[in-house]
Amino acid sequence: MTRHFPSRREFVDAALRAALAVSVAGPVLSACTGERRPPAPGLEPELNIYNWFDYIGPETLAGFEEEYGVRVNYDTYESNEEMLGKLIAGATGYDLIVPTGYQLTVLRDRGMITRLDRSKLNNWDNLMPQFQGTPPDPGGEYAVPYQWGITGIGYRADLLPSAPDSWGAFLDGFAQGRATMLDDMREVIGCMLRYRGHSLNSIDPAELDRAKVDAIAAKTRLLAFMTQAVRGQLASGDVIMAQCANGDARQAQRENPNVAFALPREGSTIYVDYMALLSNAPHPAAATAFLNYILRPDIGAAISEETGFGTPNRAAQERMRDPIPYPTADELTRLEYERDLGPATALWDRIWTEVKASA
Amino acid sequence: MTARRAPFAVSLTAVLTYAFMHLPLLVLIAFSFNRSRFGVQWGGFTLDWYARLASRPDILRALRLSLVVGLLSTLLATALGTLAALALARHLPRARRAAGALLYLPIVTPEIIAGVSLLVLFSWLGIALGITTIVIAHTAFSIPFVTVVLLARLQGSDRSLEEAAMSLGADEFATFRRVTLPQLMPGVLAGALLAFTLSFDDFVITFFVAGVGSTTLPLAVYSMVRKSVEPTINALSALLVIGTTVAVYLADRLARGSARA
Amino acid sequence: MMNPRRGILRWIARHPRSPGVLLLGPAGLWLAAFFLLPILILLAYSVMPRGAHGGVTPGFTLEHYRRFFDPLYLGILRRTVWLSLLCTIACLLLAYPTAYFIARSGRRRNLLLFLAVLPFWTSSLVRTYAMIFLLRDSGLINRLLLDAGLIEAPLRLLYTEGAVLVGLVYGALPFMILPIYASIEKLDPALLEAAEGLGARSWARFTQVMWPLTLPGVAAGCLLVFVPSLGSFVVPDLLGGARQMMIGNLIQNQFGSARNWPFGSAAAFAVMALVMIAMLGVIRLNGLDDTGAEHGTGPGRGA
Numbered sequence: 001m002t003r004h005f006p007s008r009r010e011f012v013d014a015a016l017r018a019a020l021a022v023s024v025a026g027p028v029l030s031a032c033t034g035e036r037r038p039p040a041p042g043l044e045p046e047l048n049i050y051n052w053f054d055y056i057g058p059e060t061l062a063g064f065e066e067e068y069g070v071r072v073n074y075d076t077y078e079s080n081e082e083m084l085g086k087l088i089a090g091a092t093g094y095d096l097i098v099p100t101g102y103q104l105t106v107l108r109d110r111g112m113i114t115r116l117d118r119s120k121l122n123n124w125d126n127l128m129p130q131f132q133g134t135p136p137d138p139g140g141e142y143a144v145p146y147q148w149g150i151t152g153i154g155y156r157a158d159l160l161p162s163a164p165d166s167w168g169a170f171l172d173g174f175a176q177g178r179a180t181m182l183d184d185m186r187e188v189i190g191c192m193l194r195y196r197g198h199s200l201n202s203i204d205p206a207e208l209d210r211a212k213v214d215a216i217a218a219k220t221r222l223l224a225f226m227t228q229a230v231r232g233q234l235a236s237g238d239v240i241m242a243q244c245a246n247g248d249a250r251q252a253q254r255e256n257p258n259v260a261f262a263l264p265r266e267g268s269t270i271y272v273d274y275m276a277l278l279s280n281a282p283h284p285a286a287a288t289a290f291l292n293y294i295l296r297p298d299i300g301a302a303i304s305e306e307t308g309f310g311t312p313n314r315a316a317q318e319r320m321r322d323p324i325p326y327p328t329a330d331e332l333t334r335l336e337y338e339r340d341l342g343p344a345t346a347l348w349d350r351i352w353t354e355v356k357a358s359a
Numbered sequence: 360m361t362a363r364r365a366p367f368a369v370s371l372t373a374v375l376t377y378a379f380m381h382l383p384l385l386v387l388i389a390f391s392f393n394r395s396r397f398g399v400q401w402g403g404f405t406l407d408w409y410a411r412l413a414s415r416p417d418i419l420r421a422l423r424l425s426l427v428v429g430l431l432s433t434l435l436a437t438a439l440g441t442l443a444a445l446a447l448a449r450h451l452p453r454a455r456r457a458a459g460a461l462l463y464l465p466i467v468t469p470e471i472i473a474g475v476s477l478l479v480l481f482s483w484l485g486i487a488l489g490i491t492t493i494v495i496a497h498t499a500f501s502i503p504f505v506t507v508v509l510l511a512r513l514q515g516s517d518r519s520l521e522e523a524a525m526s527l528g529a530d531e532f533a534t535f536r537r538v539t540l541p542q543l544m545p546g547v548l549a550g551a552l553l554a555f556t557l558s559f560d561d562f563v564i565t566f567f568v569a570g571v572g573s574t575t576l577p578l579a580v581y582s583m584v585r586k587s588v589e590p591t592i593n594a595l596s597a598l599l600v601i602g603t604t605v606a607v608y609l610a611d612r613l614a615r616g617s618a619r620a
Numbered sequence: 621m622m623n624p625r626r627g628i629l630r631w632i633a634r635h636p637r638s639p640g641v642l643l644l645g646p647a648g649l650w651l652a653a654f655f656l657l658p659i660l661i662l663l664a665y666s667v668m669p670r671g672a673h674g675g676v677t678p679g680f681t682l683e684h685y686r687r688f689f690d691p692l693y694l695g696i697l698r699r700t701v702w703l704s705l706l707c708t709i710a711c712l713l714l715a716y717p718t719a720y721f722i723a724r725s726g727r728r729r730n731l732l733l734f735l736a737v738l739p740f741w742t743s744s745l746v747r748t749y750a751m752i753f754l755l756r757d758s759g760l761i762n763r764l765l766l767d768a769g770l771i772e773a774p775l776r777l778l779y780t781e782g783a784v785l786v787g788l789v790y791g792a793l794p795f796m797i798l799p800i801y802a803s804i805e806k807l808d809p810a811l812l813e814a815a816e817g818l819g820a821r822s823w824a825r826f827t828q829v830m831w832p833l834t835l836p837g838v839a840a841g842c843l844l845v846f847v848p849s850l851g852s853f854v855v856p857d858l859l860g861g862a863r864q865m866m867i868g869n870l871i872q873n874q875f876g877s878a879r880n881w882p883f884g885s886a887a888a889f890a891v892m893a894l895v896m897i898a899m900l901g902v903i904r905l906n907g908l909d910d911t912g913a914e915h916g917t918g919p920g921r922g923a
Contacts, residue, residue: 054586074417075574076574076582080877084879085674085875085876085877085879086488088674088675088879092487093487093489177776180861183862185877219863222861222863223776223779223861224779224860224861224862224863225861225862225863226861226862227585228585228586229585229586229587231586231587232586232587232588232589236397236758237758238756238757238758345878345879346880349873349878349880350692352878353692353693353696353865353870353873354692356862356863356864356865356869357692357695357696357699357864357865366822368717369717369720369721370717370721372713372714372717372718372721373717373718373720373721373722374721375714376714376715376717376718376793377718377732377735377736379714379790379793380735380736380739380790380793380794381735381738381739383747383750383751383753383754383790384739384742384746384747384750386750386753386754386760387746387749387750387753390753390760397758399758399759399760399763400763435650438646439646439647439650440647442643442644442646442647443643443644443646443647443648445643446640446641446642446643446644447640447644449640450640450641450643451640451641451644458644461651463899464655464899465651465655466844467843467844467847467848467895467899468655468847468892468895469847469848469850469851469852469868469891469895470848470851471851471852471853471868471871471872471888472659472662472851472871472888472891472892472895473655473658475662475871475875475884475885475888476658476659476661476662476888477654477658478875479658479661479662479665479881479885480654480657480658480661482675483661495654496654498650498654499650499651499654499655502647502650502651503651506647553741556741557741559743560741560742560743560744560746561743562743562744562745562854563744563853563854567875577743577745580743580745580746580749581745581854584745584748584749584752584858585858588752588753588756592749593753596743596746596749596750599742599743599746600742600746603738603741603742603743604738606741607734607737607738607741608734611730611734611737615730
């Protein structure tokens with residue numbers, strides 16, 4: 001029996017060479033795929049961005065790489081909490097992140113984000129006045145507003161008897177079991193609070209208890225809790241009524257023009273997503289350049305066109321064919337920013353668990 | 360060994376079970392070639408979706424990372440697991456029982472607990488989440504599998520060649536290098552292939568310990584699945600399944616081939 | 621036998637068990653550091669107070685366990701255990717005949733074993749996605765039933781507890797088939813023939829001879845299915861529409877959006893306690909068997 005089994009040394013040798021080849025081939029290949037200029041003066045050669053999935057224009061990154069000679073690494077996450085959790089757990093190496101409003105408070109308190117150098121952001125005044133200082137960041141000091149959105153009801157105008165105009169639509173079986181709500185504690189409990197006329201930042205146990213009862217009742221008529229998949233499901237008609245963001249409804253509309261969006265009369269959430277610079281960012285100069293870059297009207301417009309969400313950039317809005325209009329003054333009275341709940345998070349979490357665990 | 364065939368009801372259940380285990384994946388693969396994007400109407404044969412995969416830099420990056428992590432953790436797990444199996448089979452027979460239960464524990468522990476506890480460990484030690492942490496985690500859960508596979512190999516293995524070598528004057532090290540290891544190599548390779556498969560396909564544990572720029576292929580699939588149902592995911596899944604099948608087939612061949620050696 | 625001129629070998633000769641310890645050492649250390657130690661730290665976290673933003677601060681408290689022993693969370697655990705039990709029973713009902721079939725299949729045995737093992741190695745995510753693809757309202761099953769005229773509107777298959785159960789069973793079947801097969805294979809056919817010769821009918825042969833003798837394999841299989849199902853969170857999320865919280869979802873939640881690591885650790889430990897109990901139960905039933913022969917992967921069984 002003279003089969004030649006590779007000796008241990010040969011095996012290890014071959015394996016090491018393979019591993020080396022793979023890890024070298026990677027950067028070599030990717031370096032070869034782009035002729036890149038050396039980075040612009042004062043900028044680091046790389047930039048690491050951590051953002052929502054699909055929350056950027058198709059050419060935004062490539063355009064920046066071209067102009068500034070900086071290589072951009074783009075990582076994505078599914079939820080704010082996931083991002084916050086990872087950062088608190090000690091994930092390092094990111095430069096820019098995209099937190100939603102109330103998380104800025106948390107990040108700032110922990111010293112995880114750093115003040116902007118406004119002198120380097122000469123495109124700052126492209127922002128609409130109301131976005132140059134917002135409740136989560138009154139002085140416009142810590143982050144650049146990226147996109148704004150509101151939560152409402154996305155629905156199929158062709159498959160529902162009439163347009164839903166109240167959160168009560170989720171309580172009375174309006175959508176015959178083909179409705180979904182966001183898999184998000186703040187949004188679900190929040191909208192039930194608004195339904196009863198309370199603030200969606202309430203920490204009052206009685207109000208929260210009522211919201212819990214309503215949410216459990218709504219859940220019995222829900223198909224599922226769904227966040228990301230809502231766009232596809234509305235377009236395909238598997239879902240005919242969904243609690244979702246206006247940007248999601250817009251994207252669904254592109255696939256199926258029958259998708260419409262309504263803001264319930266009891267009001268809802270308005271939120272701003274910001275791009276913020278982490279305190280331990282390894283490439284702060286490149287990051288600041290990127291922040292200035294997205295404030296340009298053409299770039300801002302491209303981002304909004306792609307995501308379907310609202311742009312806080314006045315100059316960008318003027319360039320867009322069909323921008324999402326900023327809410328009217330009347331609508332604004334019904335829209336609330338989410339605030340960090342602080343210690344009351346535990347109470348909310350328990351209520352959310354009860355909703356999820358109910359039959 | 361057997362004379363009588365199984366009763367009809369038993370055979371039927373078995374056939375249905377096999378169908379249940381394999382049809383969904385076959386269907387998945389079949390529809391990765393479907394031209395129409397929505398629904399399950401057959402719109403014609405196309406390789407478009409595979410082409411799309413190749414043009415997505417994030418997928419390619421995830422693939423590269425999965426390969427690197429797989430290779431590194433396989434090397435470590437195979438080396439450590441082989442040595443452990445040798446120890447248990449040849450040198451510490453009484454410990455084997457206790458070790459058996461201990462070895463079983465990582466295999467049996469729910470992945471979420473392993474993942475979460477590693478997250479806590481790395482956080483406590485201040486180790487940044489990234490490629491290193493993924494490799495460490497993958498090695499840890501692969502070692503028991505490699506050890507178990509090799510223990511099975513070693514159970515009935517023939518020591519006469521080794522004894523012959525030693526009686527001819529070779530010391531323990533030389534015997535190991537020239538006789539034991541080559542004999543064991545198919546089993547080692549089988550264990551290595553299985554370890555690689557485990558690492559390449561892992562989702563839950565990787566989910567908790569991945570960090571900057573370290574999206575592996577299963578994590579990328581997870582992002583895509585959360586968003587929508589579309590043929591690109593079918594194509595990616597098909598590639599994963601085919602790759603896994605090939606690896607396991609090779610492992611199977613290697614392990615059984617050595618038994619006849 | 622050994623060349624006494626080598627110093628190391630002399631040392632080894634004096635300590636007969638040391639080669640074993642040396643060989644086992646690295647793997648043992650690795651697992652101790654990256655499996656046992658993390659679990660101990662998890663235990664420590666579960667008795668420390670929650671920090672401002674979700675981590676821990678120094679101190680000792682049993683409040684997380686107190687909080688866990690509340691009908692809400694125990695109810696989640698109970699529902700999870702129930703679902704895992706259902707999954708285990710379903711797997712048993714499907715796997716036992718399959719294992720028997722393989723054992724009786726003669727020449728095709730290796731092929732059948734390979735096919736039974738294969739799904740185990742596929743990514744759990746891909747398997748779950750396959751279920752989504754089949755079960756959704758616009759998925760293949762509904763499409764076939766609609767086209768065949770058997771139904772008029774799509775059946776609600778996805779986002780139900782049934783879908784979660786199917787998903788769990790789908791992922792767990794190989795774990796049940798292999799140990800049972802190993803037990804059946806070790807059975808001496810002469811025993812069954814003797815029983816038949818003594819007049820026992822086939823059902824009696826099964827209950828009186830086969831089943832008791834294959835119990836160790838059954839127990840191992842049940843363990844390997846029950847425990848991982850307990851920790852499942854992707855299947856309830858993707859196939860259950862995030863409607864039901866299983867204990868795995870709760871744990872993931874605490875380490876994610878609820879930002880309460882100590883509480884999550886306490887919940888994780890409750891699950892771990894269940895795992896230990898289950899394991900001890902099976903070990904008592906089986907004795908500490910050779911894991912080598914018991915839990916093979918199929919490929920190792922050629923000779």
